[in-house]
Amino acid sequence: MPLDAMTVTIAELAGHRGETVTVAGWVVHHRSSGQIEFIVLRDGSGELQAVSRGETRTRLESRLAELTQETAVRVGGTVRPDPRSPGGIELEIDDVQIVGRSEGFPIGPKEHGIDFLMDHRHLWLRSRRQVALIKLRAAIIRSLRNFLDNNGFIVADPPVITPSAAEGSTTLFAIDYFDEPAYLSQSGQLYLEALAMALGRVYAFGPTFRAEKSKTRRHLTEFWMVEPEMAFCEFEENLVWQERLVEAVVQEVLRECPEELAVLERDLTRLRSVRAPFPRITYEEALALLEPRGLGVQWGEDLGAPHETALAEAFDRPVFLTHFPIELKAFYMQPDASNPRLALAADLLAPEGYGEIIGGSQRIHDLALLERRMADHGLDPERYRWYVDLRRYGSVPHSGFGVGLERLVAWIGGVEHVRETVPFPRTLTRLWP
Ligand code: 4AD
Numbered sequence: 089m090p091l092d093a094m095t096v097t098i099a100e101l102a103g104h105r106g107e108t109v110t111v112a113g114w115v116v117h118h119r120s121s122g123q124i125e126f127i128v129l130r131d132g133s134g135e136l137q138a139v140s141r142g143e144t145r146t147r148l149e150s151r152l153a154e155l156t157q158e159t160a161v162r163v164g165g166t167v168r169p170d171p172r173s174p175g176g177i178e179l180e181i182d183d184v185q186i187v188g189r190s191e192g193f194p195i196g197p198k199e200h201g202i203d204f205l206m207d208h209r210h211l212w213l214r215s216r217r218q219v220a221l222i223k224l225r226a227a228i229i230r231s232l233r234n235f236l237d238n239n240g241f242i243v244a245d246p247p248v249i250t251p252s253a254a255e256g257s258t259t260l261f262a263i264d265y266f267d268e269p270a271y272l273s274q275s276g277q278l279y280l281e282a283l284a285m286a287l288g289r290v291y292a293f294g295p296t297f298r299a300e301k302s303k304t305r306r307h308l309t310e311f312w313m314v315e316p317e318m319a320f321c322e323f324e325e326n327l328v329w330q331e332r333l334v335e336a337v338v339q340e341v342l343r344e345c346p347e348e349l350a351v352l353e354r355d356l357t358r359l360r361s362v363r364a365p366f367p368r369i370t371y372e373e374a375l376a377l378l379e380p381r382g383l384g385v386q387w388g389e390d391l392g393a394p395h396e397t398a399l400a401e402a403f404d405r406p407v408f409l410t411h412f413p414i415e416l417k418a419f420y421m422q423p424d425a426s427n428p429r430l431a432l433a434a435d436l437l438a439p440e441g442y443g444e445i446i447g448g449s450q451r452i453h454d455l456a457l458l459e460r461r462m463a464d465h466g467l468d469p470e471r472y473r474w475y476v477d478l479r480r481y482g483s484v485p486h487s488g489f490g491v492g493l494e495r496l497v498a499w500i501g502g503v504e505h506v507r508e509t510v511p512f513p514r515t516l517t518r519l520w521p
């Protein structure tokens with residue numbers, strides 16, 4: 089039988105029971121058991137057990153012998169129900185064509201160290217767990233976009249090459265822009281503020297860059313961020329948008345990704361309880377909660393990963409940490425009217441030790457106040473002139489936030505380290521592959 093010109097993906101096979109089809113994929117493993125050969129194939133859409141026996145097996149013997157791990161093949165055969173196989177079906181093989189050979193694939197079923205796997209990231213991506221993670225990431229992106237698109241947010245793309253810092257000068261990646269200093273974007277926020285004054289509700293979704301000297305399970309030097317920004321929006325309303333967005337994403341992923349979450353062995357009960365509203369605690373209340381847990385912090389000091397974990401453990405869903413000392417936060421944040429030493433800022437802490445997944449705030453809309461805060465931070469007014477201009481022409485209270493995609497994926501997927509949540513991670517110690 090000649091192999092069909094049209095291939096069917098493994099995920100589509102359930103709709104082709106009893107038919108003769110051609111599947112194209114890679115060999116996961118291959119074994120013989122008595123008179124039967126079992127070949128497990130993957131094609132990205134799923135995994136399939138193909139079997140060969142009897143006369144066909146004898147006819148194909150020499151080709152079947154070549155099906156080492158990761159050999160690329162086209163296989164023709166008949167789709168049969170088989171309750172013991174993945175997907176409830178198996179393929180009875182008629183013919184096999186080798187498309188690409190594979191000898192000595194470096195990643196086997198035995199345990200490999202993380203450095204070895206990361207050095208072979210280009211091949212490691214083919215494993216079941218990594219495929220599940222990329223699909224989960226894609227579903228989370230889809231869900232974030234759905235929520236924002238359905239709620240009147242216009243996607244607007246800020247530049248990646250920027251002339252000035254958005255989030256503090258210590259984590260800037262400098263580039264040479266035709267003899268003028270320039271930087272890779274740390275956040276699109278400042279540009280989104282301009283766009284919000286044009287469009288009302290906007291968001292950006294793109295890569296951001298931080299020359300972070302932090303070597304932790306939460307830090308990347310290149311990560312993706314979703315950044316909504318809203319005109320005529322004050323602090324409390326900003327929190328409501330955040331909790332509604334996170335609830336919508338988690339609940340949609342629970343519906344859409346049962347297979348991926350199963351591969352990742354995620355505890356779903358923890359995700360099911362992610363329902364808005366989320367609790368809110370102030371920085372001050374956080375210090376009071378931490379003290380008796382042996383994690384005392386002086387007022388004015390920043391909270392680290394152990395503090396965030398301890399705080400999150402006190403709640404069954406994400407928790408907002410609000411009203412930080414203004415010195416700890418960026419220059420653009422609105423001070424609290426009742427206590428100007430506090431910033432109208434919030435971090436959303438994920439449960440289970442995943443730490444801050446969202447950072448957001450109300451922005452200063454008053455011209456004189458913004459100029460004063462920029463002077464306090466030693467910022468060159470010339471480089472922010474366009475940003476300050478926004479306070480000259482119909483300035484309004486506005487707020488926004490940034491969701492760190494990889495941290496969100498790590499938490500929802502129950503993955504220990506953010507390096508597995510992006511196809512090719514960039515960290516303090518890794519630029520390759
Ligand atoms: O808290 P951040 O620094 O906030 C901002 O950049 C704001 N300008 C966003 C805004 O209001 N439009 O970063 C936002 C989120 C963090 O909560 C975290 O989830 C993620 O981005 N993030 C990182 N993720 C991975 N690696 C890093 N080095 C990260 N730094 C921040």
Ligand code: MG
Pocket residue numbers: 435444446447
């Ligand atoms: Mg932050």
